Amino acid sequence: MTPEQLRRAADRVVLPIYLRDDAVAVPMADGEMFGFGFKPYLDSERTVELIADDSAPVLPGVFFTRVAGVSFHDDVLQMPQFRAGQPIAITPEPSNPLDRNALAVVGGGLQVGYLPSPIAEVLAPSGTRAGKGAIIKEWSTNGIRHDIWILGSMHVNLSLRTDGQ
Numbered sequence: 001m002t003p004e005q006l007r008r009a010a011d012r013v014v015l016p017i018y019l020r021d022d023a024v025a026v027p028m029a030d031g032e033m034f035g036f037g038f039k040p041y042l043d044s045e046r047t048v049e050l051i052a053d054d055s056a057p058v059l060p061g062v063f064f065t066r067v068a069g070v071s072f073h074d075d076v077l078q079m080p081q082f083r084a085g086q087p088i089a090i091t092p093e094p095s096n097p098l099d100r101n102a103l104a105v106v107g108g109g110l111q112v113g114y115l116p117s118p119i120a121e122v123l124a125p126s127g128t129r130a131g132k133g134a135i136i137k138e139w140s141t142n143g144i145r146h147d148i149w150i151l152g153s154m155h156v157n158l159s160l161r162t163d164g165q
Contacts, residue, residue, distance in 0.1 A: 015156050016044075017050070017151065017159065018040070018043065019040055020041065020046050022035070022036075022037060030141065030142070031141050032141070033139060034139065034140050035137050035139050036084055036138055037085070037135065037136050038085070038136050038137065038162075040064060050064050052064045054116045060155070061154055062155075062156065063123070063133075064149070065116055065119055065149065066148070066149050067105045067112060067114070067149070067150055068113055077146070077148070078145055081108035082148055084136065084138045086107060088107045088134060088135060088152065089105075089106045090104070090106075090115065090130060090132065091104045092104075099120070100124075103131070105150060129154060130154075131153055133153065134151060134152065134158075135148050135149070136150060
């Protein structure tokens with residue numbers, strides 16, 4: 001099989017991910033930090049949880065990580081398209097002068113940050129194909145969103161299912 005044929009075959013692979021509502025509050029010196037969104041699981045009984053990892057994909061071609069560089073996009077991060085549950089796109093930036101493996105995180109046509117470098121290094125060499133995913137958790141303090149975690153893939157289609165599915 002040619003690489004193009006393998007790529008097309010992977011496009012037909014669907015990986016179900018089961019979500020459970022999740023909210024946490026963490027006391028901080030300047031208020032409480034809130035995390036709101038979902039916990040992802042590999043099974044419908046929700047016993048095999050995916051754990052976020054900034055250093056490597058959680059499964060081959062699948063990432064669950066925080067978005068790097070959101071502090072440079074504070075104003076964009078507050079927009080509705082960056083709430084938990086919203087879809088995102090991953091777009092390669094091979095001409096990025098700082099990192100030729102850079103993979104930008106985009107929502108509603110606006111860039112909010114990047115996949116962490118260790119993950120991008122693994123996923124970007126697969127070519128210039130785009131990926132997709134969803135915002136799984138948003139973090140805020142005093143009502144201001146300051147971080148998001150995303151789940152997505154460059155290789156397979158993820159089928160996200162909530163508690164009722």
